[in-house]
Amino acid sequence: xxxxPNKIDEAGETLIEEINKTEQEEAxxxxxxxxxISIPVLAILTGLIIGAILIAATSTTVYAAFEESLWVxxxxxxxxxxRAYEAxxxxxxxxxxxxxxxxxxxxxxxxxxxFNPFLExxxxxxxxxxxxLAVALGFRSGxxxxxxxxxxxxxxxxxxxxxxxxxGLPWIIHMPLAFIAGALGGAFWGFIPGLLKATTGxxxxxxxxxxxxxxxxLTEWLLSGPMNRPGSDGMPLSPIIERSAQIPQFFQTPIxxxxxxxxxxxxxxxxxxxxxKTKWGLNLRTAGANPxxxxxxxxxxTKSFMIGMALSGALAGLxxxxxxxxxxxxxxxxxxxxYGFDSIALALIGNNxxxxxxxxxxxFGVLRNGATRMMVVSRIPIDIIDVLQAIILMFVAAPAIxxxxxxxxxxxxxxxxxFVSGWGxxxx
Amino acid sequence: xxxxxxxxxxxxxxxxxxxxxxxxxxxxxxxAVVILFAFILNTAPGTLTRFxxxxxxxxxxxxxxxxxxxxxxxxxxxVLSTVIGIxxxxxxxxxxxxxxxxxxxxxxxxxxxxxxAGGRSVNLAGMLTSAVLLAVPITMGAFSGILSERAGxxxxxxxxxxxxxxxxxxxxxxxxxxxxxGLLAAVISGLILSLIHGVLSIKYKINQIISxxxxxxxxxxxxxxxxxxxxxxDQTLNNPPMFTRIPIPGLASIPLVGPMFFNTNVxxxxxxxxxxxxxxxxxxxxxxxxxxxxxxxxxxxxxxGINVIRTRYVAVLLSGIVAxxxxxxxxLGSVGRFNEGMTAGKGFIGLAAMIFGNWRxxxxxxxxxxxxxxxxxxxxxMLLGSGIPPQIMAMSPYIITMIxxxxxxxxxxxxxxxxxxxxxxxxx
Numbered sequence: 001x002x003x004x005p006n007k008i009d010e011a012g013e014t015l016i017e018e019i020n021k022t023e024q025e026e027a028x029x030x031x032x033x034x035x036x037i038s039i040p041v042l043a044i045l046t047g048l049i050i051g052a053i054l055i056a057a058t059s060t061t062v063y064a065a066f067e068e069s070l071w072v073x074x075x076x077x078x079x080x081x082x083r084a085y086e087a088x089x090x091x092x093x094x095x096x097x098x099x100x101x102x103x104x105x106x107x108x109x110x111x112x113x114x115f116n117p118f119l120e121x122x123x124x125x126x127x128x129x130x131x132x133l134a135v136a137l138g139f140r141s142g143x144x145x146x147x148x149x150x151x152x153x154x155x156x157x158x159x160x161x162x163x164x165x166x167x168g169l170p171w172i173i174h175m176p177l178a179f180i181a182g183a184l185g186g187a188f189w190g191f192i193p194g195l196l197k198a199t200t201g202x203x204x205x206x207x208x209x210x211x212x213x214x215x216x217x218l219t220e221w222l223l224s225g226p227m228n229r230p231g232s233d234g235m236p237l238s239p240i241i242e243r244s245a246q247i248p249q250f251f252q253t254p255i256x257x258x259x260x261x262x263x264x265x266x267x268x269x270x271x272x273x274x275x276x277k278t279k280w281g282l283n284l285r286t287a288g289a290n291p292x293x294x295x296x297x298x299x300x301x302t303k304s305f306m307i308g309m310a311l312s313g314a315l316a317g318l319x320x321x322x323x324x325x326x327x328x329x330x331x332x333x334x335x336x337x338x339y340g341f342d343s344i345a346l347a348l349i350g351n352n353x354x355x356x357x358x359x360x361x362x363x364f365g366v367l368r369n370g371a372t373r374m375m376v377v378s379r380i381p382i383d384i385i386d387v388l389q390a391i392i393l394m395f396v397a398a399p400a401i402x403x404x405x406x407x408x409x410x411x412x413x414x415x416x417x418x419f420v421s422g423w424g425x426x427x428x
Numbered sequence: 429x430x431x432x433x434x435x436x437x438x439x440x441x442x443x444x445x446x447x448x449x450x451x452x453x454x455x456x457x458x459x460a461v462v463i464l465f466a467f468i469l470n471t472a473p474g475t476l477t478r479f480x481x482x483x484x485x486x487x488x489x490x491x492x493x494x495x496x497x498x499x500x501x502x503x504x505x506x507v508l509s510t511v512i513g514i515x516x517x518x519x520x521x522x523x524x525x526x527x528x529x530x531x532x533x534x535x536x537x538x539x540x541x542x543x544x545a546g547g548r549s550v551n552l553a554g555m556l557t558s559a560v561l562l563a564v565p566i567t568m569g570a571f572s573g574i575l576s577e578r579a580g581x582x583x584x585x586x587x588x589x590x591x592x593x594x595x596x597x598x599x600x601x602x603x604x605x606x607x608x609x610g611l612l613a614a615v616i617s618g619l620i621l622s623l624i625h626g627v628l629s630i631k632y633k634i635n636q637i638i639s640x641x642x643x644x645x646x647x648x649x650x651x652x653x654x655x656x657x658x659x660x661x662d663q664t665l666n667n668p669p670m671f672t673r674i675p676i677p678g679l680a681s682i683p684l685v686g687p688m689f690f691n692t693n694v695x696x697x698x699x700x701x702x703x704x705x706x707x708x709x710x711x712x713x714x715x716x717x718x719x720x721x722x723x724x725x726x727x728x729x730x731x732x733g734i735n736v737i738r739t740r741y742v743a744v745l746l747s748g749i750v751a752x753x754x755x756x757x758x759x760l761g762s763v764g765r766f767n768e769g770m771t772a773g774k775g776f777i778g779l780a781a782m783i784f785g786n787w788r789x790x791x792x793x794x795x796x797x798x799x800x801x802x803x804x805x806x807x808x809x810m811l812l813g814s815g816i817p818p819q820i821m822a823m824s825p826y827i828i829t830m831i832x833x834x835x836x837x838x839x840x841x842x843x844x845x846x847x848x849x850x851x852x853x854x855x856x
Contacts, residue, residue, distance in 0.1 A: 058654070144637060146641075200833075202830070202833040202834050206779065206783060210780065210826040210829050210830050211826075217819040217820070217826075218819070220819045225817060342645075344641050345645070380657075381653045381657060383649045383653040384653050385649070386649025386650075386653075387646060387649035389645055389649070393642050393645065394639075394646075397634045398634045401632065
């Protein structure tokens with residue numbers, strides 16, 4: 001094929017601008033804050049209401065009270081719900097009375113432990129941010145990365161390996177090295193489905209699901225074989241990483257708040273800058289939004305898919321790496337509490353925007369951390385968080401339901417953010 | 429594509445591209461090379477392999493042990509796959525290409541077992557019998573996928589439906605002390621979840637993969653929540669009666685085949701029942717033609733007076749019924765109690781089996797058997813004390829799926845409108 005580079009490139013540039021211009025024009029210019037956040041906020045509210053019903057409906061004390069009379073039953077139900085959600089709140093944010101008392105007393109240790117619930121929520125938030133960014137970046141480049149869980153495991157395994165096998169390096173080199181190893185592991189795991197999509201058209205959804213299971217088996221084997229901790233009696237457990245590879249925690253042991261949280265915020269900014277402020281990110285988004293038009297405009301869509309998938313995998317790998325290097329310090333099979341599927345919810349609730357993802361991650365981190373306390377106080381299993389997350393995701397993905405519940409007006413322009421069709425890959 | 433092989437049969441055109449012919453031929457030769465170098469060269473002459481041909485605990489349909497010389501068997505298998513590979517490269521098998529790849533795969537597996545069991549004995553019949561049972565949830569999951577995807581609705585929620593159904597089946601079965609009522613309840617729970625999937629993806633037109641993810645997260649959360657709230661404290665709720673082995677008079681006493689297919693669980697009979705029903709209903713009735721036309725080209729189907737929305741609802745609900753039966757198998761047909769997360773990804777492997785089997789019931793059954801067999805080999809090899817870690821063996825179904833998806837089925841028979849929501853006023 002003969003190409004006249006200048007002309008075609010120029011034409012391509014205009015076409016890309018054209019595509020993105022129409023995209024922007026379609027979105028209403030004066031989007032008030034309420035417009036953007038109303039659906040997620042109402043979805044969360046509805047999720048909490050349904051969760052409350054579930055709490056009341058599974059409590060034996062509530063049933064006993066209902067046998068007495070309807071009003072006693074209702075009263076007890078509200079009491080139970082209040083007790084549970086109060087525990088959720090104090091477990092996630094902290095007890096206001098205790099915080100005030102601690103601040104009054106001025107004792108440093110008291111202040112720290114009073115703020116610990118909130119700091120612990122931030123610890124829980126950190127891997128969510130990375131995982132959510134991974135899915136959001138994938139969606140922006142037209143890819144449905146359902147394989148975050150597997151990429152996270154591989155990333156964590158790589159980070160762990162570098163963390164304990166490499167010795168004698170100073171902190172300033174070793175820690176970033178382990179961190180980057182996590183990113184590379186995840187990137188590799190994400191790159192394979194990207195490559196398969198680009199070359200054979202095999203849909204990334206089914207391939208990433210398969211890669212998830214391969215990753216689980218692989219880490220299981222690694223942890224019980226080559227990476228096994230000596231003296232662990234065959235338990236799938238890795239050695240503890242070197243001190244020089246650890247991401248530092250700011251305070252003493254009960255408080256786990258660590259530097260990784262700021263890494264996560266930094267990466268959120270980086271992803272935002274990359275996607276929305278560079279020409280390169282523009283190409284990625286263009287290829288994602290309309291692969292056919294992008295190809296027509298002279299973009300290398302194949303390459304864009306591969307890069308998108310690898311970057312997404314790298315972020316997922318970092319989610320695993322940060323958890324290992326900052327919190328767990330060694331790898332076991334129970335590493336992830338389902339970050340893979342949660343991250344899809346995060347990306348959607350955050351509207352595939354890095355800032356939205358950070359906020360959604362804060363919400364999930366707060367919920368999960370608070371639920372631990374709720375489990376202690378009210379004996380409500382932590383799995384209720386999964387139910388809440390599923391309901392919130394459902395309402396965010398189907399705003400029409402929320403609108404019909406709360407009688408909201410339909411916006412003039414429905415935004416479509418995700419474009420995924422059949423298994424064969426819709427890019428041709 | 430000028431010199432590609434074309435065979436016209438049953439008015440369908442089978443086209444095999446030259447690259448594919450080459451790739452298939454080379455992989456068949458690779459299998460031959462593996463047999464030669466990995467197995468033949470590592471076997472001492474004069475070794476005998478002993479296959480026990482009666483599974484344990486069976487009194488009818490017994491058969492004498494089967495003793496074969498290891499080395500000559502391996503050499504025969506090597507020669508056969510070499511011949512097939514060379515013929516494929518020179519002439520090509522046309523329509524039988526995929527079948528020949530499958531045959532070579534079988535040769536590889538059989539020679540692997542023969543080599544592993546050289547000088548020892550292995551219960552081949554037991555392995556095959558457990559493979560059939562392990563194939564049940566995978567195949568039924570694939571059937572469930574076929575039903576909804578043929579009508580153009582991706583059902584990634586099979587995993588969640590199966591998980592929910594397995595718990596509901598166990599609980600209701602325990603309460604009523606009847607396996608059949610338990611199964612009915614399992615089916616109803618699958619039906620309810622599929623109704624949610626249908627409403628979200630057909631009525632509200634949210635992305636079908638996201639709607640499926642909602643159901644998967646929801647099921648995992650709710651089953652975990654309920655089993656921790658109730659099943660941990662009250663074991664009588666988790667002790668359902670199980671379906672016992674039902675021998676079919678006459679057929680059950682056939683050696684090998686009898687114990688495998690005719691003296692087994694009612695779920696195996698149901699699997700074959702559904703195979704026939706789905707095959708006939710989808711491909712030989714007017715109803716099936718209409719359903720498939722909705723999956724291929726909903727607009728055209730609509731123009732011809734087919735109610736697209738209703739057809740899709742029916743398909744998704746049927747899919748939920750089949751997934752419910754598959755879920756019931758775990759608690760009522762296999763384990764006898766509910767454990768958290770007990771479906772362990774079988775629903776996703778079912779999806780893979782559906783793709784592997786080219787969206788056809790017969791193909792799905794074959795793929796289900798392959799996956800079930802891989803599982804069975806994995807667990808048996810552990811008993812044999814093989815050098816290959818069981819986790820590595822357990823990866824093979826996923827790797828095979830990815831290879832098949834990438835190279836062998838190509839685009840396959842995927843319904844053209846799979847994953848696309850349908851609305852009358854969309855101008856696409």
